[in-house]
Amino acid sequence: MKSTSKYEMIQHILTALKQPAYRFQQIADAIFKQRINEYDRMTLLPKGIRNELIKNLGEHVLNLTPVMQKTSKQVNKVLFSIEGGEHIEAVQLSYERGWKSYCISSQCGCGYGCRFCATGTIGLKRNLTADEITDQLLFFHLNGQALDSVSFMGMGEALANPNIFDTLMILTDPRTFGLGHRRITVSTIGIIPGIDRLAKEFPQVNLTFSLHSPFDEQRSELMPINNRFPLNDVMNKFDQHIRDTGRKVYIAYILLRGENDSDEHAEAIAALLKDRGPWEHLYHVNLIPYNSTDVTPESFHQSDKDRVQSFVSILNSKGVKVTVRAQFGTDIDAACGQLYGHNK
Ligand code: SF4
Numbered sequence: 361m362k363s364t365s366k367y368e369m370i371q372h373i374l375t376a377l378k379q380p381a382y383r384f385q386q387i388a389d390a391i392f393k394q395r396i397n398e399y400d401r402m403t404l405l406p407k408g409i410r411n412e413l414i415k416n417l418g419e420h421v422l423n424l425t426p427v428m429q430k431t432s433k434q435v436n437k438v439l440f441s442i443e444g445g446e447h448i449e450a451v452q453l454s455y456e457r458g459w460k461s462y463c464i465s466s467q468c469g470c471g472y473g474c475r476f477c478a479t480g481t482i483g484l485k486r487n488l489t490a491d492e493i494t495d496q497l498l499f500f501h502l503n504g505q506a507l508d509s510v511s512f513m514g515m516g517e518a519l520a521n522p523n524i525f526d527t528l529m530i531l532t533d534p535r536t537f538g539l540g541h542r543r544i545t546v547s548t549i550g551i552i553p554g555i556d557r558l559a560k561e562f563p564q565v566n567l568t569f570s571l572h573s574p575f576d577e578q579r580s581e582l583m584p585i586n587n588r589f590p591l592n593d594v595m596n597k598f599d600q601h602i603r604d605t606g607r608k609v610y611i612a613y614i615l616l617r618g619e620n621d622s623d624e625h626a627e628a629i630a631a632l633l634k635d636r637g638p639w640e641h642l643y644h645v646n647l648i649p650y651n652s653t654d655v656t657p658e659s660f661h662q663s664d665k666d667r668v669q670s671f672v673s674i675l676n677s678k679g680v681k682v683t684v685r686a687q688f689g690t691d692i693d694a695a696c697g698q699l700y701g702h703n704k
């Protein structure tokens with residue numbers, strides 16, 4: 361069910377109070393420029409408006425409660441409690457030269473059951489609201505942190521949650537977060553109707569496709585979604601997306617030792633991405649080292665360095681663009697596939 365975001369609520373309240381249009385911008389500036397978290401401290405507003413905001417929305421702008429933070433050299437992972445007593449996680453990555461990137465959650469848990477993923481072990485508790493998703497970023501912003509780029513690679517499958525579209529509206533609204541569309545990445549296991557809607561409504565937002573095996577049978581085994589949206593159908597959809605938008609599509613591939621890191625796999629990825637058409641150079645493969653957790657159900661292991669190297673060489677030799685992602689945050693379970701909302 362769609363819930364009204366706090367930003368829409370503020371607008372409704374101002375309309376009901378017959379306030380001039382600039383009032384919304386004053387409130388947005390208080391939150392996003394002055395980083396004020398309490399409506400009562402927005403002293404530019406008449407007291408009556410502040411009271412009305414507090415009555416309807418509570419004292420604080422931020423509605424998520426941070427319950428634990430874990431920090432390592434470049435990574436800061438925050439555990440939030442949400443309504444219903446559940447937990448979600450967000451991760452801040454700090455790159456050299458000061459770039460701050462965020463990996464945020466779109467669902468509490470996840471119902472897709474990919475075998476290598478810690479979040480999948482929880483099952484789907486529920487979709488997050490647009491406020492719960494944007495508040496993960498608002499938390500960092502109110503704490504004085506810059507928001508340079510955001511990816512929906514935390515807990516959950518973003519395109520399975522319809523609230524993601526309201527979320528993107530809020531994040532790209534120049535009056536509030538004002539994030540450029542190209543600073544946002546949506547990651548998907550291949551939910552075709554969601555890819556269609558994203559291409560229509562937010563064509564400039566980056567898309568990452570979690571491939572993890574170029575072989576249909578193995579992919580279905582690792583990622584049951586492949587039975588519903590088979591690889592070839594998803595790839596055809598991405599071809600169309602690239603043709604329509606002229607944007608790159610990133611292919612995420614977690615390397616699992618002895619499972620999907622053989623030369624045959626590398627060759628099959630190259631075969632999958634070549635001879636698709638004049639747009640094929642817009643596919644870019646990101647290889648991700650596997651991270652295990654205490655709860656991941658299967659005992660997968662990270663690929664050896666020389667295996668990764670020969671995988672890369674094969675892709676390079678076939679003209680496929682490939683990057684090996686740097687590994688961040690494994691020591692605090694903040695790397696890809698490691699978020700499962702525990703607080704130990
Ligand atoms: S990889 Fe993504 S879609 Fe699959 S179980 Fe994990 S969170 Fe869900």
